[in-house]
Amino acid sequence: MQNRIRFPGGWLGFLLMLPQLAITVLFFVWPAAQALWQSTQSQDPFGLATRFVGVDNFSALFQDPLYLGTVKTTLLFSALVTALGMGSALLLAAMVNQVRFGKRFYQTVLIAPYAIAPSIVAVLWLFLFNPSLGWISYLLRGAGYEWNHALNGGQALALVVMASAWKQVSYNFLFFYAGLQAIPASLIEAAAMDGAGPLRRFRDLVLPLLSPTSFFLLVVNLVYAFFDTFAVVDAATGGGPGKSTETLILKVYLEGFKGLDLGSSAAQSVVLMAIVGLLTVIQFRYVERKVQY
Amino acid sequence: MMVENRKGLNLLCHALLALGMLAVAFPLYLMLMAATQSAEQVTAVPLSLLPGGHLLENLSHVLASPDGGLAVPLWRTLANSLVMALVIAVGKIVISFLSAFAIVWFRFPLRQAGFWLIFATLMLPVEVRIFPTVEVVTQLGLINSYTGLTLPLIASATATFLFRQFFLTLPPELAEAARVDGAGPLRFMLDIVLPLSRTNIAALFVITFIYGWNQYLWPLLVTHDPAMSTAVIAIKGMLGEGAVQWHLVMATALLTLMPPLAVVMLMQRWFVKGLVDNEK
Incomplete structure (x- = not known):
């Protein structure tokens, strides 16, 4: 990049960068700074005066059992979405990589969920599991299991986990499949000649070689589960029943609308920023050292 | 890059993939079928897995009229x-x-x-x-x-x-x-x-x-x-x-x-x- 030709007239370069910069500052940096500032403020009950309270909002937050409950729900939800989404995608990618015909067809079907809006995904899964009309709840009833996610918190969580993971399988599949195709055939052949069967090869050879892809996807999936699943959860359960599917994002959103406590809302936003910032840094540190096996 | 040609393994893969396809496609298929049913047909338990013949009617209905929970067409x-x-x-x-x-x-x-x-x-x-x-x-x-x-x-x-x-x-x-x-x-x-x-x-x-x-x-x-x-x-x-x-x-x-x-x-x-x- 150093010995690259540069055009004279830096002002033109600045001008070309300006639209992106202006939007970034106006709609990203400025609001983020505001959230940061508000998180250190406390408003009196009438909303008339604010004063600086330092980190009080944060310490109050981490002592609030309701907030900690939501943190726990979010961690459980994210772990399940990531495990289910990545696990099934890896299995499917390995299968598609193994078979000799139909690869193209399988890939085409598997990428469909990527295009579908999260709120539509929620609708599809709500219909499958509708307590009275749904096909799956009908089959479950036949097997003697009552399904009603409007009353049962555990079932509601299972529903939003399945819907969120379903949507993310496309993305995970494409990356695992690309990773599998990048493994040299000669390596597999050598292992096969040494007498390693398909399962053994997968465990001892393919999985370690896929570890950079897996690590990258792990971070992406956690970000997805933390932030991008808002629409799925909001449309499917709205956080209920009770607070059984309330994630951190949903809590910020619901409380922000009630507008009860500006400082606490802002502190919650800042916590989210810290989480996504941390995940991004981890991801980029990894990208720098792309290969690590 | 098939190393060995195991018919059984290949079949197993296709079978698992068929399950995967079902998991991806079934929610979409069900949506499509429900969209072809009339108001009464759609309340059948379980929902018919065959098309009901009202697709165009339903599509034009939601496109044109603020009904069924839609505030605007x-x-x-x-x-x-x-x-x-x-x-x-x-x-x-x-x-x-x-x-x-x-x-x-x-x-x-x-x-x-x-x-x-x-x-x-x-x-x-x-x-x-x-x-x-x-x-x-x-x-x-x-x-x-x-x-x-x-x-x-x-x-x-x-x-x-x-x-x-x-x-x-x-x-x-x-x-x-x-x-x-x-x-x-x-x-x-x-x-x-x-x-x-x-x-x-x-x-x-x-x-x-x-x-x-x-x-x-x-x-x-x-x-x-x-x-x-x-x-x-x-x-x-x-x-x-x-x-x-x-x-x-x-x-x-x-x-x-x-x-x-x-x-x-x-x-x-x-x-x-x-x-x-x-x-x-």
Whole structure:
């Protein structure tokens, strides 16, 4: 990049960068700074005066059992979405990589969920599991299991986990499949000649070689589960029943609308920023050292 | 790259894949079938897995009339979704192309700072700065407007990186030759770099179109007028209190998922390449 030709007239370069910069500052940096500032403020009950309270909002937050409950729900939800989404995608990618015909067809079907809006995904899964009309709840009833996610918190969580993971399988599949195709055939052949069967090869050879892809996807999936699943959860359960599917994002959103406590809302936003910032840094540190096996 | 030819293994793979296909396709198939049923047919338990013959009726019903929980006819919110997706896709591509061009081929004060600022937006998705951003939009008087729906979302760190990465692979002689020929930077950009970036632009178009079409939280916050809202928001209203009219919900779902699905399917090759290269 150093010995690259540069055009004279830096002002033109600045001008070309300006639209992106202006939007970034106006709609990203400025609001983020505001959230940061508000998180250190406390408003009196009438909303008339604010004063600086330092980190009080944060310490109050981490002592609030309701907030900690939501943190726990979010961690459980994210772990399940990531495990289910990545696990099934890896299995499917390995299968598609193994078979000799139909690869193209399988890939085409598997990428469909990527295009579908999260709120539509929620609708599809709500219909499958509708307590009275749904096909799956009908089959479950036949097997003697009552399904009603409007009353049962555990079932509601299972529903939003399945819907969120379903949507993310496309993305995970494409990356695992690309990773599998990048493994040299000669390596597999050598292992096969040494007498390693398909399962053994997968465990001892393919999985370690896929570890950079897996690590990258792990971070992406956690970000997805933390932030991008808002629409799925909001449309499917709205956080209920009770607070059984309330994630951190949903809590910020619901409380922000009630507008009860500006400082606490802002502190919650800042916590989210810290989480996504941390995940991004981890991801980029990894990208720098792309290969690590 | 089949190492050994085990019929059993191959069959097992196909069987597992068939299960996977079922898991992906069944929710979609059920949606399609429900959208073809009449109001009474759709309440059958279990729902018939055969088409019911009312598809066009249901589609035209939701498109034209504010019924079944829709506040405005669906054609209106679908049109808004289309505007939003197109403006965001084109906007992201244009401003990212320009800023990546500036970063690679110019030297100016604040270049590095600007680069890092754009990079920092990766850490600030809409979800984490919800209310302050809405406040900015409110102060600018952009609530319930297309500008408010689209402008704040068209900054893109990922698209800028993708273009920058690609520009860095172009041979330096290209710019040298352009300069010797007396072409200015803008000529060089439009006549040489832009045509070379076609594939990247196509891939980014798919990804950003879907991103724009599927936005949920943002339109929810910056539009209060249902006529300015988008289709993915409108469908949520159909699930509200009272008896849900599933045949209309599913007709709406079908119409709402077709455009992004069509874009992905028609441009599958670019999309797959763009997605995997983009992130790696």
